[in-house]
Amino acid sequence: MSTLGERAANEIKRRKTFAIISHPDAGKTTLTEKLLLYGGAIQLAGAVKAKRGRASAVSDWMEMERERGISITSSVLQFPYHGLQMNLLDTPGHADFSEDTYRTLHAADGAVMLLDCAKGVEAQTKKLFRVCKQRKMPIFSFVNKMDRPGREPFDLIGEVEHVLGIGVYPVTWPIYRGATFRGVYHRQKREVHLFDAKKAGSSAASGSEVADMIVTGLDDPNLKAELDEQGYSQLREEAELLDMAGDAFDQERFIAGDVSPMFFGSAINNFGLQAFLDTFCELMPAPLPRIIVGGKTPTIAPDDETFSAFVFKIQANMNKSHRDRVAFMRVCSGRFERGMKVHVVRTHKDIRLANPTSFMAQERTIVEEGYAGDVMGVYDPGIFEIGDTLTSGPEFSFEEIPSFSPEHFVRAVMADPMRRKQLKTGLDQLAQEGTIQLYRPVEGLAGDMILGAVGRLQLEVVKYRLKAEYDVDVRLEPLSVEFARWVSRTDGQPVDMRAFDRERVGTPCLDVRGRAVVLFAGDWQFNSATRTFTGINYAETAQGQTATKQA
Numbered sequence: 281m282s283t284l285g286e287r288a289a290n291e292i293k294r295r296k297t298f299a300i301i302s303h304p305d306a307g308k309t310t311l312t313e314k315l316l317l318y319g320g321a322i323q324l325a326g327a328v329k330a331k332r333g334r335a336s337a338v339s340d341w342m343e344m345e346r347e348r349g350i351s352i353t354s355s356v357l358q359f360p361y362h363g364l365q366m367n368l369l370d371t372p373g374h375a376d377f378s379e380d381t382y383r384t385l386h387a388a389d390g391a392v393m394l395l396d397c398a399k400g401v402e403a404q405t406k407k408l409f410r411v412c413k414q415r416k417m418p419i420f421s422f423v424n425k426m427d428r429p430g431r432e433p434f435d436l437i438g439e440v441e442h443v444l445g446i447g448v449y450p451v452t453w454p455i456y457r458g459a460t461f462r463g464v465y466h467r468q469k470r471e472v473h474l475f476d477a478k479k480a481g482s483s484a485a486s487g488s489e490v491a492d493m494i495v496t497g498l499d500d501p502n503l504k505a506e507l508d509e510q511g512y513s514q515l516r517e518e519a520e521l522l523d524m525a526g527d528a529f530d531q532e533r534f535i536a537g538d539v540s541p542m543f544f545g546s547a548i549n550n551f552g553l554q555a556f557l558d559t560f561c562e563l564m565p566a567p568l569p570r571i572i573v574g575g576k577t578p579t580i581a582p583d584d585e586t587f588s589a590f591v592f593k594i595q596a597n598m599n600k601s602h603r604d605r606v607a608f609m610r611v612c613s614g615r616f617e618r619g620m621k622v623h624v625v626r627t628h629k630d631i632r633l634a635n636p637t638s639f640m641a642q643e644r645t646i647v648e649e650g651y652a653g654d655v656m657g658v659y660d661p662g663i664f665e666i667g668d669t670l671t672s673g674p675e676f677s678f679e680e681i682p683s684f685s686p687e688h689f690v691r692a693v694m695a696d697p698m699r700r701k702q703l704k705t706g707l708d709q710l711a712q713e714g715t716i717q718l719y720r721p722v723e724g725l726a727g728d729m730i731l732g733a734v735g736r737l738q739l740e741v742v743k744y745r746l747k748a749e750y751d752v753d754v755r756l757e758p759l760s761v762e763f764a765r766w767v768s769r770t771d772g773q774p775v776d777m778r779a780f781d782r783e784r785v786g787t788p789c790l791d792v793r794g795r796a797v798v799l800f801a802g803d804w805q806f807n808s809a810t811r812t813f814t815g816i817n818y819a820e821t822a823q824g825q826t827a828t829k830q831a
């Protein structure tokens with residue numbers, strides 16, 4: 281396949297498409313805002329957050345969002361930084377944590393894992409990290425809130441390595457004067473970045489503007505005075521210890537997601553951000569070739585002449601009266617030009633991408649041109665599905681975005697049984713769209729559908745949309761199910777699904793694609809199933825278009 285020219289190659293090289301993964305409250309909103317501040321996209325921090333609370337913020341697309349003042353689906357923030365184009369995919373985190381959060385990671389080329397220095401690795405971080413690890417994505421770690429008392433840095437490194445199973449390479453190291461966080465030592469550059477602690481308390485430097493800092497070396501005689509005797513000797517000792525104990529930074533292991541460069545700082549005060557950002561820009565890879573299925577080659581390069589993209593998110597019902605949807609796609613190769621005709625591989629249909637939109641903070645603009653790494657929203661009159669591949673002609677597909685095990689399971693009970701058909705249509709469509717997962721029990725409850733969602737809010741969205749779009753009132757009854765596992769036999773033979781029901785070791789179901797899946801009430805039930813049946817694989821995610829064989 282031929283490649284695009286030099287200008288395009290330079291455009292691709294400029295793109296850094298990434299997401300921030302964290303547990304709620306670690307400081308993701310604050311860090312996002314600070315990246316925009318450092319990128320010059322906003323002049324004063326505080327703007328994004330202030331808008332978040334306002335009814336007219338960009339996320340008022342859905343009526344429900346307006347009512348609740350929350351953002352249901354993630355948006356994409358594009359901003360320039362030192363000649364680069366940053367594409368930051370926002371992963372919903374609080375109450376709006378959902379499958380979209382996972383899927384968004386498939387559109388990213390790397391991730392920043394944000395940790396609270398007092399809390400370390402938390403539950404949601406672990407879940408998101410698993411998806412990144414599965415994709416072998418490069419991951420940066422940023423330990424935040426260093427201005428507050430927290431855990432020992434060595435202790436945090438140990439936890440990340442032990443709990444997440446990834447190596448850690450500290451690029452920066454925290455510096456203290458007494459108990460006060462004074463700055464960071466950049467190990468690779470051998471630079472000491474000191475922040476003005478006195479100014480940090482005042483409003484001018486409390487984080488709404490880029491922080492002042494003094495850059496110096498470890499051997500600067502003034503350093504001892506800036507820190508105290510103990511802070512200074514601690515820094516020297518720890519710097520030496522790190523050099524002796526650790527290996528040199530290994531770029532290849534980083535790209536493969538095996539080692540994470542770690543940074544320390546305080547997003548709210550802008551401490552440690554410059555060192556992080558500069559190294560991030562240096563290390564974060566530009567879009568890399570992506571694996572394809574059914575093409576002439578196993579991967580497609582970002583500068584291949586063929587345009588290709590995949591849909592990773594569909595935002596539905598932005599305008600109730602029109603029922604429009606916006607499909608978010610990530611460009612993987614070729615040059616996108618506004619108005620170009622593309623081929624939807626699943627349906628073999630051609631469509632014109634007339635008014636694709638990009639998102640800068642709260643503003644939407646029409647995309648005239650795009651390259652690998654870019655994300656754009658496209659008006660969708662109902663022709664796209666999550667995971668769809670679009671190309672400028674040739675038929676190939678990107679790897680399927682897996683289905684992730686839900687954490688909330690309910691049964692939909694109708695107020696009016698006469699509307700069963702509408703309920704079925706509605707649920708089928710919402711499941712196809714990827715708003716919800718749907719399971720049909722093989723036995724027992726047969727006929728009743730089980731709804732599964734990664735985030736509780738997804739269930740609320742379904743209830744709302746069933747009423748608004750299909751005129752069906754439902755009550756969602758929680759089920760005592762904790763997780764799902766997609767099952768297959770190691771010998772390739774059909775799985776005897778009914779046996780799970782017979783032995784009472786899980787609820788056997790089929791998902792919306794006809795794949796065999798068993799729902800478990802907890803680890804105890806899952807453990808009994810694995811003890812009772814041998815030769816069965818239990819997968820946490822489902823990937824593959826075809827129905828799994830079952831008896």
Ligand code: G4P
Nearest residue numbers: 304305306307308309310424425426427428546547548549
């Ligand atoms: P999230 O999006 O990950 O949920 O976190 P967010 O940025 O909203 O930050 C959560 C809280 O942590 C906020 O405080 C925020 O100000 C604070 N925070 C963020 N970075 C730092 C930091 O470096 N140091 C300290 N000390 N705090 C930090 P809040 O009281 O919940 O909200 P607000 O009143 O400040 O808006």
